[in-house]
Amino acid sequence: MSQLPTGTILSAVKDSSGAVIPGASITAKNVETGLTRTGVSAEDGSYRLSALPVGGYEVRVELAGFRREVRSGLTLTVSQEAVVNFTLQAGAVDQTVVVTEDAPLVNTTSGALGGLVDERKVAELPLNGRNFIDLTLLQPGSHSKGTWAWRPRQSGFGSAAMALRCAPTIICWTARCG
Numbered sequence: 001m002s003q004l005p006t007g008t009i010l011s012a013v014k015d016s017s018g019a020v021i022p023g024a025s026i027t028a029k030n031v032e033t034g035l036t037r038t039g040v041s042a043e044d045g046s047y048r049l050s051a052l053p054v055g056g057y058e059v060r061v062e063l064a065g066f067r068r069e070v071r072s073g074l075t076l077t078v079s080q081e082a083v084v085n086f087t088l089q090a091g092a093v094d095q096t097v098v099v100t101e102d103a104p105l106v107n108t109t110s111g112a113l114g115g116l117v118d119e120r121k122v123a124e125l126p127l128n129g130r131n132f133i134d135l136t137l138l139q140p141g142s143h144s145k146g147t148w149a150w151r152p153r154q155s156g157f158g159s160a161a162m163a164l165r166c167a168p169t170i171i172c173w174t175a176r177c178g
Helices: 119-124 132-138
Strands: 006-015 025-030 036-040 046-053 055-062 068-076 081-083 086-088 096-100 147-152 159-166 169-176
Touching: 006 055, 006 068, 025 046, 036 046, 068 086, 119 132
Parallel strands: 006 081, 006 086, 068 096
Antiparallel strands: 006 046, 025 036, 025 055, 055 068, 147 159, 159 169
């Protein structure tokens, strides 16, 4: 079993009294690539936008009769389930409430572990022989005994994805060369 270099944005949409709001339109936009994913809140007000590529996101929720709410500054990492709650205020849709915040650091939705070694860490850390697979050992719960699989991605020249399975962790990696 391997993981992809993606994450999930999920939670619920409520009004100011705490009542759930079904049928609200949710849009997540990757600010780096422009990719957008849309969804609609369910009868219980919940929503889930899965398999989003890692990166920075802006999430927008709107419904007629309520002010549009926008959250920016959300950075989604590998296998993260970012809980982004929305509380809509009554008002016109042309009014917008903008909130800038990061996703909570504590994962309250899953017991799975995931990690990200970003470009800054790769540049700053000493790598013996420049073996990027050694970076997987920086993740909690990983060790040098395990199986790994290298699978090229179709995302562009010089890109590849790698997953390392170490009990009890699966670590996912995206490398961009060139």
